[in-house]
Amino acid sequence: xxxxxxxxxxxxxxxxxxxxxxxxxxxxxxxxxxxxxxxxxxxxxxxxxxxxxxxxxxxxxxxxxxxxxxxxxxxxxxxxxxxxxxxxxxxxxxxxxxxxxxxxxxxxxxxxxxxxxxxxxxxxxxxxxxxxxxxxxxxxxxxxxxxxxxxxxxxxxxxxxxxxxxxxxxxxxxxxxxxxxxxxxxxxxxxxxxxxxxxxxxxxxxxxxxxxxxxxxxxxxxxxx
Amino acid sequence: xxxxxxxxxxxxxxxxxxxxxxxxxxxxxxxxxxxxxxxxxxxxxxxxxxxxxxxxxxxxxxxxxxxxxxxxxxxxxxxxxxxxxxxxxxxxxxxxxxxxxxxxxxxxxxxxxxxxxxxxxxxxxxxxxxxxxxxxxxxxxxxxxxxxxxxxxxxxxxxxxxxxxxxxxxxxxxxxxxxxxxxxxxxxxxxxxxxxxxxxxxxxxxxxxxxxxxxxxxxxxxxxxxxxxxxxxxxxxxxxxxxxxxxxxxxxxxxxxxxxxxxxxxxxxxxxxxxxxxxxxxxxxxxxxxxxxxxxxxxxxxxxxxxxxxxxxxxxxxxxxxxxxxxxxxxxxxxxxxxxxxxxxxxxxxxxxxxxxxxxxxxxxxxxxxxxxxxxxxxxxxxxxxxxxxxxxxxxxxxxxxxxxxxxxxxxxxxxxxxxxxxxxxxxxxxxxxxxxxxxxxxxxxxxxxxxxxxxxxxxxxxxxxxxxxxxxxxxxxxxxxxxxxxxxxxxxxxxxxxxxxxxxxxxxxxxxxxxxxxxxxxxxxxxxxxxxxxxxxxxxxxxxxxxxxxxxxxxxxxxxxxxxxxxxxxxxxxxxxxxxxxxxxxxxxxxxxxxxxxxxxxxxxxxxxxxxxxxxxxxxxxxxxxxxxxxx
Numbered sequence: 001x002x003x004x005x006x007x008x009x010x011x012x013x014x015x016x017x018x019x020x021x022x023x024x025x026x027x028x029x030x031x032x033x034x035x036x037x038x039x040x041x042x043x044x045x046x047x048x049x050x051x052x053x054x055x056x057x058x059x060x061x062x063x064x065x066x067x068x069x070x071x072x073x074x075x076x077x078x079x080x081x082x083x084x085x086x087x088x089x090x091x092x093x094x095x096x097x098x099x100x101x102x103x104x105x106x107x108x109x110x111x112x113x114x115x116x117x118x119x120x121x122x123x124x125x126x127x128x129x130x131x132x133x134x135x136x137x138x139x140x141x142x143x144x145x146x147x148x149x150x151x152x153x154x155x156x157x158x159x160x161x162x163x164x165x166x167x168x169x170x171x172x173x174x175x176x177x178x179x180x181x182x183x184x185x186x187x188x189x190x191x192x193x194x195x196x197x198x199x200x201x202x203x204x205x206x207x208x209x210x211x212x213x214x215x216x217x218x219x220x221x222x223x224x225x
Numbered sequence: 226x227x228x229x230x231x232x233x234x235x236x237x238x239x240x241x242x243x244x245x246x247x248x249x250x251x252x253x254x255x256x257x258x259x260x261x262x263x264x265x266x267x268x269x270x271x272x273x274x275x276x277x278x279x280x281x282x283x284x285x286x287x288x289x290x291x292x293x294x295x296x297x298x299x300x301x302x303x304x305x306x307x308x309x310x311x312x313x314x315x316x317x318x319x320x321x322x323x324x325x326x327x328x329x330x331x332x333x334x335x336x337x338x339x340x341x342x343x344x345x346x347x348x349x350x351x352x353x354x355x356x357x358x359x360x361x362x363x364x365x366x367x368x369x370x371x372x373x374x375x376x377x378x379x380x381x382x383x384x385x386x387x388x389x390x391x392x393x394x395x396x397x398x399x400x401x402x403x404x405x406x407x408x409x410x411x412x413x414x415x416x417x418x419x420x421x422x423x424x425x426x427x428x429x430x431x432x433x434x435x436x437x438x439x440x441x442x443x444x445x446x447x448x449x450x451x452x453x454x455x456x457x458x459x460x461x462x463x464x465x466x467x468x469x470x471x472x473x474x475x476x477x478x479x480x481x482x483x484x485x486x487x488x489x490x491x492x493x494x495x496x497x498x499x500x501x502x503x504x505x506x507x508x509x510x511x512x513x514x515x516x517x518x519x520x521x522x523x524x525x526x527x528x529x530x531x532x533x534x535x536x537x538x539x540x541x542x543x544x545x546x547x548x549x550x551x552x553x554x555x556x557x558x559x560x561x562x563x564x565x566x567x568x569x570x571x572x573x574x575x576x577x578x579x580x581x582x583x584x585x586x587x588x589x590x591x592x593x594x595x596x597x598x599x600x601x602x603x604x605x606x607x608x609x610x611x612x613x614x615x616x617x618x619x620x621x622x623x624x625x626x627x628x629x630x631x632x633x634x635x636x637x638x639x640x641x642x643x644x645x646x647x648x649x650x651x652x653x654x655x656x657x658x659x660x661x662x663x664x665x666x667x668x669x670x671x672x673x674x675x676x677x678x679x680x681x682x683x684x685x686x687x688x689x690x691x692x693x694x695x696x697x698x699x700x701x702x703x704x705x706x707x708x709x710x711x712x713x714x715x716x717x718x719x720x721x722x723x724x725x726x727x728x729x730x731x732x733x734x735x736x737x738x739x740x741x742x743x744x745x746x747x748x749x750x751x752x753x754x755x756x757x758x759x760x761x762x763x764x765x766x767x768x769x770x771x772x773x774x775x776x777x778x779x780x781x782x783x784x785x786x787x788x789x790x791x792x793x794x795x796x797x798x799x800x801x802x803x804x805x806x807x808x809x810x811x812x813x814x815x816x817x818x819x820x821x822x823x824x825x826x827x828x829x830x831x832x833x834x835x836x837x838x839x840x841x842x843x844x845x846x847x848x849x850x851x852x853x854x855x856x857x858x
Contacts, residue, residue, distance in 0.1 A: 064264060064281075068233060071325075090237045090706060093718055103240050120236075127239035135242055142243045163244060164714050170724035171716040183714075187247060208246055217245040217252040220709075221238050 043076035045117040054118075055125035062121065069117055077114040080104050094168030102162060106142040128221060135218050136205045150198040156184045234702055241709050248713040256701040268306035269320070274313040275306070282323050287699065289347040291323065315342040322348065330357035336364040351655050358652075393471035410527070413464055417523050420457040423450060424517050458494045461487065461520075482535075483526060490520040530634075537630040544629075548622040552589070555618055559585045559611040566604040573600065589615025668720045 045051065051062055073082060080101065087100040107115045107123045126134050141147070145155045160180040167175065191199045191207045208214045238255075245252070267283070269276040269291075286292040299307045309316070315334060319342060322328040330339065330353050343350055353361050387395070396406035427450055430439030443450050465487045472478035493513040525531040538545065560581035567575040574597040575581050584597040588611050599608045711717050719727070 060264075065235075067279075072233060086233050087237060087240075090234070090703065091710070099243075103243065106243075124236060124239050127242050128235075136246070139243055139246050143246075160247065163247065163710070164716075166710060167714055167716055167718065170719050170721055171714075172719045172723065172727055173716060174724075174727060175716055179714075179716075183247070183249075186249065204246070213248070213251045214246055217248065218242065220245075220252055220255050221242060 043116045045076065051118065051121055055121050056129035057121065057125060065121060065124070066117060069120060077116045078120070079114050083115065091166045091168075093170060094166040096166045098162035098165055099159075102142060102145065102159060105145070106138070132209070132215065132218050133205065136208050137201070140201050140204050150200055151204070152198050153184060153188060156187060156199075157181060160184050160187075234699060234706075238702065238706050241706055244709065244713040248709075250712045250715065252712055253705060253708045255705050256698065269316075270301075270304070270306045270308045271311055271313040271316045272309070274316075276316070276320055278320065278323065284699070285323060285326075286348075291319075291346060293347075295347075311342060311345065312338065315339055319343070319346050319348065322352075327354040328352045328357075329354060330361040332360060336361070336368050340365075349655075351652055390471050391473075393467065394473060397468055397471060413460065414524070414527050416457050416460045417520055417527075419453070420461075420517070420520050423453050423457070424520075454494060457520075458491050461491045461523075465491065483523075486519055486522045486525075489516055490523060493517055533634050534630065537626070537633050540633065541626045541629050544622045544625045548619070551618050551621075555589065555611075555614060556582055556585045559589070559607065559614075562607050563599060563604060563611070566607050567599055567601055570600045570604070575599075575604075585611060588612045590619065591615060668718060 045066070048059060048062060051057075052059055055062070057065065069078075070076070072078075072086060078086075083104045084097045084100040087103065088096040090096070104115065105111070107119050109119055109122070123138075126138050130138070140151070143151045143156060143159050145158060157180060160183050164175060164180050164183075169175075188197075188199065190211075191203055193203050193207070264279050264281050266277050267280050269278070283291045283296075290296055296307055299309055301308045314331075315338065318329050318331055318334075318339075328348065328350075340350065350361065395402055396409070400406045400410035427443035428441050431442040431445060432439070465484070468484070468487075469475060469478060478484055493516045496513055525535065560578050563584060564575050564578045564581045567573045567581075575584065581597075584599075586592075587594050587597075588608060591612060593612075599605050707718065
């Protein structure tokens with residue numbers, strides 16, 4: 001009963017405020033809200049020397065990277081929506097948003113919902129200049145959605161579906177619904193040595209190092225920047 | 226690809242490492258960026274004003290002048306800069322387009338000068354950002370109309386071969402085309418005037434007979450007026466029927482406002498003819514005569530101003546509606562107040578609220594007839610408030626209507642909203658077509674089966690080649706990325722119609738694929754890695770990029786070597802030809818459609834390349850480089 005009375009009081013108060021605002025004009029309150037909304041997050045990255053020490057890029061490379069980064073995200077941080085938008089532009093035929101989501105989580109190492117330039121440069125440094133071990137680590141981190149150290153079939157299925165959805169509809173041969181699942185089965189057959197249904201980091205790295213194709217393809221993007 | 230997005234291509238490619246452990250097939254080899262050129266500043270001298278920008282900024286849009294090798298034509302060796310003899314002010318917006326990815330239209334710029342600049346630099350105007358696009362389109366339309374008006378004045382009205390009906394319609398719509406039309410135009414105008422004057426004079430009391438009061442002229446000279454009326458109506462009927470006959474779309478003509486006015490103008494006469502005998506409805510018949518006054522609206526065919534006025538009222542419908550609504554509200558409020566204020570006073574004219582409406586309207590429109598006046602003090606107070614507010618309520622929407630009228634009168638636009646909608650749709654369709662260029666470029670390159678990478682020429686050609694190469698480097702890298710995705714998922718991109726075809730075939734045949742080595746029942750591993758060309762037994766097995774056969778299109782990997790091999794004739798592998806190993810296309814600057822292929826392999830590989838660890842590269846290209854493409858995204 002008291003709760004009901006409290007709610008009634010609150011409602012009456014709100015109504016009275018509303019009427020008061022109508023009478024006195026709502027312009028003043030509106031503008032304050034607008035000003036607050038316009039305040040956006042701005043982020044300035046660490047100094048160039050620091051970044052140079054932390055990543056394996058040269059100064060010039062960092063400069064080129066930052067120019068591109070800043071051009072697309074003037075505020076200095078990327079949020080997930082922008083990230084998805086940028087990544088989707090490379091895959092016009094399919095839907096890249098799922099995979100972009102996983103990528104974003106992989107780059108956003110401190111899980112605060114935004115990727116700033118340091119995260120970006122660090123991630124790229126691993127991907128492009130890191131050792132094979134580090135790259136495989138990164139890939140494992142990408143697949144392990146809940147970051148618990150194990151890749152389960154469900155996580156892998158999610159990732160696989162995300163990759164396949166980038167292909168879009170018009171493919172040859174026609175994409176079937178259980179193609180991702182089949183692919184996951186093959187993956188687990190290869191990777192899961194002790195058949196316990198999950199892939200640990202050691203199994204993963206072990207198995208990848210034995211596979212020639214994978215090792216070679218890891219070197220593929222060395223010269224990207 | 227858009228500006229910033231091009232800068233993110235390295236990131237997208239790096240992220241592709243996430244697919245690698247999942248893929249079951251080897252990946253295609255990446256296009257190599259031969260000379261690691263550091264990003265340099267280039268100077269653009271536009272009529273003396275120097276602009277500087279990074280080379281990569283310009284290369285974001287490879288299908289424009291500045292982004293392609295076309296700018297080399299303007300390179301000045303002595304001063305080491307690019308000189309353009311164009312307007313530097315307009316160039317600012319062009320350069321900002323490269324920098325920000327958005328094209329803006331400066332309002333002080335002349336529209337045709339701006340268009341010329343855009344055309345010179347190879348930028349399509351459709352990319353103009355939404356902030357400036359409306360303005361751009363408006364100015365363009367104004368300009369076009371002005372040109373059209375000029376043309377029409379000079380035009381000799383000798384149109385080829387119209388049949389009689391079309392000539393008649395044209396004569397009706399445009400009286401200045403022939404003398405007959407002009408005569409007709411004036412005659413109908415004259416008769417409209419006669420008819421209207423007749424209607425007016427009919428009611429004037431003329432003369433009086435001694436025994437009764439003044440009779441209106443209509444009743445005195447009934448026959449004369451009747452003859453006049455008949456003549457006018459006959460002319461109008463003939464005119465209406467002729468217009469109906471000549472109209473290109475009779476249905477649309479009958480629905481148009483002018484024809485309705487015509488019909489309404491002549492109908493009362495005929496109804497009157499039919500119904501003279503029936504006494505009961507004679508009252509209604511008299512009312513019908515009122516509609517004869519609509520003949521005055523027929524003048525709007527003759528007067529441009531009247532038409533514009535009508536159109537203004539139609540376009541200001543919302544303002545007029547607002548005026549009406551606010552007036553009604555105010556009338557009701559004040560009438561109620563006045564009624565209750567005057568209720569007390571004796572012999573008050575404010576007998577009811579509806580009776581007070583009349584007072585309120587007269588007061589608010591500042592007419593003030595004085596037939597109803599408040600007597601109590603309260604009534605007088607509220608009455609004065611009423612008259613003050615009336616001025617405000619009526620004065621507010623009027624300037625809007627006036628400005629609307631003047632705008633329309635000066636610009637003389639007709640139904641521009643509908644035209645603008647169509648234009649917007651067309652513009653969106655054009656931009657969509659340009660965007661689909663990205664995906665179609667990839668499919669196009671696959672279809673041609675031309676796999677090209679980056680030219681690796683030594684010597685003097687290298688300078689030119691570098692620029693030619695960088696224009697397509699972005700594209701080739703992007704295509705490589707898409708190719709990696711295909712390999713990871715063991716499916717290929719096809720375009721819409723192929724997909725539909727495949728679906729159709731899939732439902733018709735039991736085995737969906739015709740490709741001999743392809744079967745959809747094999748898992749992804751089977752399909753991908755089994756697809757090899759049976760025509761190339763010389764293919765070294767290690768690390769080979771599979772030659773994929775498809776029933777409908779042919780893709781092939783060409784084995785290439787770099788180095789100082791004498792240029793052999795290339796043959797694109799097709800179903801019937803054998804694949805030559807070690808071929809190299811000789812590519813001159815930018816004028817042929819196929820670009821060079823080269824591969825970073827050790828030199829001196831003979832044609833019998835068996836047993837050598839030939840890493841063949843299968844890279845894609847954009848097939849055409851001298852066709853100016855629409856800059857996409």
